[in-house]
Every structure is written in C-alpha cells, then in structure tokens.
Amino acid sequence: MLKVENLHVSVEDREILKGVDLSVGSGEFHVIMGPNGSGKSTLALTIAGHPKYEVTDGRILFEGDEIQELGPDERARKGILLAFQVPPEVEGVKIIEFLQHVLIELKGMDPVEAYDLIVEKAKELWFREEDLHRYLNVGFSGGERKRLELLQAILIEPKLLILDEPDSGVDVDSLSVISRKIEELHRKGTAILLITHYGRILGHLDREKLRVHVMKDGKIVKTGSGELVDRIDREGFAGIFEEVGA
Amino acid sequence: MTETITMRDAKEIIRMQIEELARRNREPEWMTRLRYKGLEAFERAPHRDPVISEEELLQFIAKPEVEGIPEKIESLDDLPPEMKALLDKLGIDEVEQKYLAGLAVQTDTGVIYNQFLKEWEKKGLIVLPTEEAVRKYPDIVKQHFLRLFRVDESKLTAYHTAIWNGGIFLHVKEGLKVPFPLHLFFLIQESALAQAPHIIIIAEKNTEFHLIEGCTSPVLTRHSLHLDMTEAYFHENARGQLTVLQNWPEYVHTRPMTRAKIGKNARFINTTVTLGSGKSNIGDPHYWVDEKGYVELNGILLGQKDFYIDLGGRMFLQGRGAAGINASKAVIMDESTVITRGVITAEAPKTKGHISCDALLMSDKAVMETYPGLVSKVDDAELSHEAAIGKIREEELFYLMSRGLDEEKATQLIVKGFLEPMLKDIPMEFLVEIRKIIELAVSGGM
Ligand SMILES: Nc1ncnc2c1ncn2[C@@H]1O[C@H](COP(=O)(O)OP(=O)(O)OP(=O)(O)O)[C@@H](O)[C@H]1O
C-alpha cells in the first residue's frame, strides 16, 4: 500500500532523511522507534506532504501511484492521515465546524449527519459537546490534543494512519483509551504506522504481527518483529546500534 | 477631470444646494444659518486629506455622481454585471437585490423604517430621519447638532455641515431598554447632492440599545464620496452598541466622522465591519469617557484591491476609572493598505486603556502599518498595546490541508477564524453573509 524507496529529504538545504526504504502492506501494523532527532517526524510529515520537506531523491508510492508531487489535501483524499506529534493551534476555527467540513469533503456527508457522528464519536474520546465548540487545539493540553487527533482518525477512517507519538505527554487513563482506539481502527482494516518511544501504547497487541523499524540519523538501521519494542524498552538503543554497526 | 472648478464655483454650488435643502426640508432658520456657517468656513478651513486633493474635492462638489453607472436602473438587468454576479454569488434573493439596487425604495427621502417602531415611540423610542427630527424636535436636535465637532475643523466638516442630508435621529428616553436591534439601512440616491447623512444618538440614563447601520451586501451607490457624521451622547449608565456594516464599490471614498460622549458608568461598543473594496476609508473617531465609563472601538477590516484604509480613534479617559479598548483585525489582500493609529489618553486616575491590532497579510503587496499612541497624564493609569502582523502560518494551513481540505477552503477557514473573535456581537443574520463575503474574497471571487 505504502512504499517508500530510497527517500532523501532536506529541510532548508540540510539533509535529514538519507535514504529510507519502507513498505507497509494494507492492514499491517508498523512501528517506528529511534532516538530524538533521528528523523521519525520528518518521515511522517514528508509522507503527508508538508511543503517544507523537500524530497531530493527517491519515491513515495501509495497504492502503486507516486504521490510525492501531490498536495497534502490530495494525499488525504487518497486515504492517508497523519496524527501530529504537535498539532498546531488554529485560532477562531471551531472544532465542530472544521470536522463537519472534513466529513463533507472526504465522505460526502451532509452537515447534520456529520454533526451527529462527530458528537457521538467525541464522547468515546471523552470530549463533551461543548468542548467541540472551542477553537481547534487552542488552549488544549498536550494530552487533549492527542485525543483530538485520534478523534479525527476515527471519524475519517483512513486507509493508512500515521501516528506520530500519540502517547507522549498522555496520562495513563487517556493512554489506554488511545491505545484501544488504535487497535479498533486496525481491526477495521486501517494500516498503521506508529511512531513511539515506548512499548506501552502497543498494549496487548500481538507482538508477532508487528513490524518494527529502528531509525538513526535519517536511516532505518534495523527492522524486526514486536520483540524489538520490548528489547528497546529494557535496554535502549545502544545494543541494537552496535549490532548493526550504526 | 473635464473642467476646473474654482473655489468660487464650488461655493456657489454649495450655496444653491443650501437654499434647495432649506426649502425642501422646510427647516427652521437656525438650521439654515448653521449650513451657511459651514459654507462660510469652507474656504478657510484646512484640508488635510491624504487621498483626496482639494482640487478633487471641488470637482466632487460640482459633480458628486460617478460616471458609468446606468442613468436609470429599471430592472435588475440594468445593474453593472459585476454587481449582479456578486449578488447572485451571495445568494441574495431578487427582492433584496431590488432593494440594494435602489429599485424598492423611493429616492427622495432619507430613511426606510419600520411601521412597528411607531408603537415603540410611546415607550420612549424615537427614530426619525434627521430632517424630520429637525422639524419635529427642534430644541433637542439643536442642543445635539454639531456640538461635538467644530464647523471649521476641516473642509470636510464644513462641507458636511453645509449640505448634510439624510441620516437618522435616535433618541432613547430614560430607562428604556430596547430589546431588539434596530437595523437602519439608508440609501439615498439623489444625484445632485453628496451623500452626507447626519446621525444623532441620544441615550438617556439607564437605557440600552443596539443600532445596526448599513448592510453587508454591496450597494450600488452613485456617489464616489461618502461623508457621514455621527454624534452620540450617552448619559449615566446608558449602554449602547452601534454596529456599522459597509461594503463599498471600488470607486467610493468614505470619510466617517464619529464622536461620542460617554457619561458616568455608560458603555458604548462601536463596531465597524468594512467589507468590499472601496477606494479609501479615512476616519478618526473621538470618544470622551467619564467616570467608570467604557468605550470599545472594534474594527473588522477586509482590504481588497487598492483599498486604502486609515483608521484612527482617540479616546480621552476623563473620569476616574474610565476605560477604553481600541481593537482591530484586518485581512489585507491584493494591493490594499491598512493603517491604524489609535490614541488613548488617560486624564484621570485609575483609568485603563488597551490598543490591539492584528493583521493577516494575504499578498506580497498588501501593506499594514500601525501606530498606537498611549498618553498618560496621571501616574496610576494602565495603558497597553499589542500588535501582530503576519501571513497565514504554514503549519496551520498544512494541518487543515492534511485533513483533505484544499488550499482555498483551508485558507477560508483560517481567515474566517482570524476574524471570528471580533464578530461576537454581530447578529446571526449578518454573520452568515459576512462569512460568505470573506469566503468569496479569499477565493478571489469579488
Ligand atoms: N522544519 C524543520 N526545520 C529545521 N530543522 C528541522 C525541521 N524539522 C526537522 N528538523 C531537524 O531534523 C532532525 C530530525 O527531526 P525529527 O523531528 O524528524 O526527529 P524525530 O525523530 O521525530 O525526533 P523526536 O523523537 O524528538 O520527535 C532534527 O535534527 C531536527 O532539528
């Protein structure tokens, strides 16, 4: 479904991704781990089409089509959704109105139908109806923003959901809600590419079915099964990097 | 410019217009004398307009109508095609379109107002065309007419005084709280006279009202200069809102002159929503605020094409505990320029003032300048200002687009969102249209 080939990405003339290869089949569950600054968010944002990240070499394919020239909106309409590590505040834009627009555009719903669905799904992520009349992310705590990203994911039900640290800064109870919702989406067929620093978000997911990639300095240096996550949780990255000579 | 108009010519034209107005309005002698004072001051009064030269002003006096507007609008098909297209895009129905085109109103008297207001007159709400008020309530009008301006402050005040016509007189008697917004929309399409409505607002003790003036849709005006003057008097504990909605065609210059006295504990919220794309809009409203009084000047500005907007605003906090806020939000597109220069002067203890100015620049040629002025004559006033001028943030745009909204839609949302907090006091029926106009402007459809 998603195929990243020899991807080189620069920001302001500084090369950050230095040849990433990654392949995510439909319905699969992939995890990306790696130290701070290794390029995980850069990879996520590049796949989503952030204009600041310039692809200098390589290709991104989605369902067989090259997408690196497409705008972020076109990628979203193809079925890619990125849940941001740091979602920005958008002053004056009410969550409910924004989500209605999104559902009208992406799913062809009518506004009333969209409204009802949003309110219903919001409850599952602990948002009250009045919260939805606040401005998008404005004044929201870190954890609340992560729940709001997930709300968008369950409303949009993308083919590929990229989650950039949905667990960072999130309290224990919210973490288990978020983790359950990711599993739910995955069960319904959404392919997942999840960036995280800790195994906890993976809950009881079958480790055998996970594909784990470890990034360092803009490259994927190791790929393995779910066991890798627990190993990194226990020992950190040093041992792995030593093994692969990175 | 066809022929040169001399000062002598202009004065002669003004004189004839005064005579015509005096006769037609059957106005008391004092009013005609006041008009002549305007005429007499016109030549010596200074002219400081940065856009309209003195020569152009004289030219305008001789010929206030713009060329190219069809002589007679007899059906909607006679409207300029751009205006017709815009009204259609805004989804304005035929009846209202006729109204905007001047087809549904007579062109000889000033104000269109509702029959049911007659009922409210008994309760102490007086709303009348200013000409009629001059005849009906001469004493009250005399006490409030041209008391907050000097005739000879500028050529524009002098000219306005001489030939003012149209406008409304709003008098809210003690204790009356008007429970509905009063929407007054005046369309005077008299060719020979300049548009110079005079508005008087008197809010007695313990009153409340919300006056909405103008409309959000584009209006077919025949005049290139709009010279309105508003004088408002708020007595103790009066609470009033004046919301001015305007959407001018691109050839119109507006020079709103607004002044208000705000009494003890009184409160005045003065909001202006400027849409469309006029030629220029220059104003410097003044407010004198007494003990614990409060004034808020809110400007929502959409600058399109080469619209030149220069908005001042002087607040004199004269009573203990008086407060003033001058806040503007501007979306500046194309080659438009917006300048804000509010000044708050603290003249009494414990006064508070704040100036804020936010601008969203939508093109490389858009210009924003802000010159906040804070003057304190006491040692315990709290005065502050803040300004933020910038473009749409890439992060916000990307975020919205990454959810499947195209650039145009995402930009519309951000621009509407930027203005949204300032639109809190605008009734819903206008909000819907304001939002639609912003959307159209953002997508270059206006
Ligand atoms: N927009 C940008 N401008 C400048 N430098 C950037 C930008 N985005 C990323 N970088 C740089 O690229 C490198 C990789 O950043 P990235 O955010 O992808 O790391 P990460 O793996 O997501 O880290 P973390 O675990 O801390 O989230 C860092 O050195 C970062 O400073």
Ligand SMILES: [Mg+2]
């Ligand atoms: Mg990151």
